[in-house]
Amino acid sequence: MSFKFCTNESAATHLRAILRGDVARIRGISSFPNSSEDAISYLAGVNDGQLQRPPGGSTVIARTEMTSALLAAGYSVIESDHPKYALARVFQDLLDIQAEAAVHPSAVIGPDVMIGDGVSIGPGSVLDGEIALGNRVRIGANNVITGKVVVEEFVRIRNGCVIGEDAYSFGFAPDGPGHGQSIRFPSRGRVVIESHAEIGNNCVISRGIEADTILRTWSRVNDLSHIGNTVELGQNSMVMANCDISARVRIGKGCWIAQSSAILQGISVGDGAQVGMGAVVTRDVPAGKVVTGVPARVHRDRLLD
Template identity: 35%
Template sequence: MPVTAGKIAEFLGAPTWGDPGREVTLIAKFLPGQKGSLSFCKWDKADFFSSIELSVCAVVICPQDLPETALKNKTLIPVPDARLAFIKSANHFFPWRKFNPGIDPTAIIAPGVKIDPAASIGPYCIIKEGVSIGAQAKLSDRVTVHSNCRIGNNVIIGSGTVVGQDGFGYMADEQGNQMPFPHMGAVVIEDGVEIGANVCIDRGALDDTLIKYGTKIDNLVHVAHNVVIGRNCLIVCLAGIGGSVVIGDNSYIGLSAVIKNQKKIGSGVMIGMGAVVVKDVPDNATVVGNPARLLEKQALKDAPSW
């Protein structure tokens, strides 16, 4: 459905440079772009002006410091953060995620499970006893949710993910035989969480494993028992989070990072890719390396000697 540049600008609380009545029907990359499309651009490339004429987009969300005359024959919407404004506009005017409420007939659902009528359960999912799933939650194909786990509203879980498997906890008896520690907790996933494909999230032992509001977890991540992940965190693929780790709000765990069990990670933390975290990390710190160090200390260690 066509939408005008003026309507998009109004949604963003921004002005328009050029024709506010110009319509767009889709979103596209800035280069080469597509006719009748909405896109965004950056203002940080040396060849920016030479590439402008190659774009065929109709409406472009741009940085505020871009010269008003830079894009001829286009309508501009200047904003403080062009990428963020584009994301907001694309999700509002051109929603790209398909959502079909209902339960696929191949799914296996235990008796007494509570699934909101507005949820979507994909093919070959397995939902065990005592589970609850909120409104607008979407489980892709072959997701398994073990007993008593709770999934909130607007949660997305990718293909092949397992929620609530027993955690890895053993202790040797007098003869050296490894005995499993009881895992009687559950997994609680709060509203707005998104989880990728083939993720494993273990149930808690005597407490629950908890993933708080708005956190996003990439594919192939392991979250061990009793972990607590704060609000609006980003956890990138292949990360491994050991048992009973606590992560504060708005933290970032990089590609293939590993966090040792029982460590506390503050809020606003950035853990670099491949980092091996063996100590607690304070709020707003950046750590890198193996073993992970505060970035300032790591930079000093790696500095050349003269």
């Protein structure tokens, strides 16, 4: 991986944090303890073990209580209460070399698609419908975006997703002639993906039948997950890999929906709640609670920093 160069001093200034120790160049990222010269790492907790002297120019982002020990071992220290987040910001804002914004020649763009400034669209992607892409949106390879879709600024959609297809909702024939037939019900809602959201690989997000399917700002959906029609995923909430969120589910702010869980139609998940791995949620989840199991039941309060 290639990096832009900066110094630990400029990184600390960017984070509005305090740098302790020597000014050093940052040429790459390392896990802790640092394994290469001029690299930056993070230390999430308190390390009570003996610290070895690191390679030259090593910087670590750590909590204030670790500063003295790290300085004695030979590190420069950027102090932060949230070291992992701080390192992610340094990478995103100062070190990451992003490809020049462009629409790949193999992408198919329909006549009604509106594209903002600095948008990237990868090879094999098809965008066809009433679609609006905000500034600096990044869309990977082999995505299909169709129907009515709004993608706000700084959204990242990775590879192989299908976004905006009609809801999987049917009208069924009554008993008698034609019994067993089903006809797909028309969808008239949109998919709205608010700013700074991120969609992982091979996700499916259906548009609403009447109202919109909405992913709020800074929300996250990981690989292979399905978001059904008219779902609302709250600000800063995360849906992990291989989850199934059924129609009309409401997920509040700051929630964590763990891997391979399923939430039945019409359920509400309160702000700050957590759904455990593999859980099947069949009733509303109170705010701030952790639910686990099949069917999911309240396990404990969610503990947050």
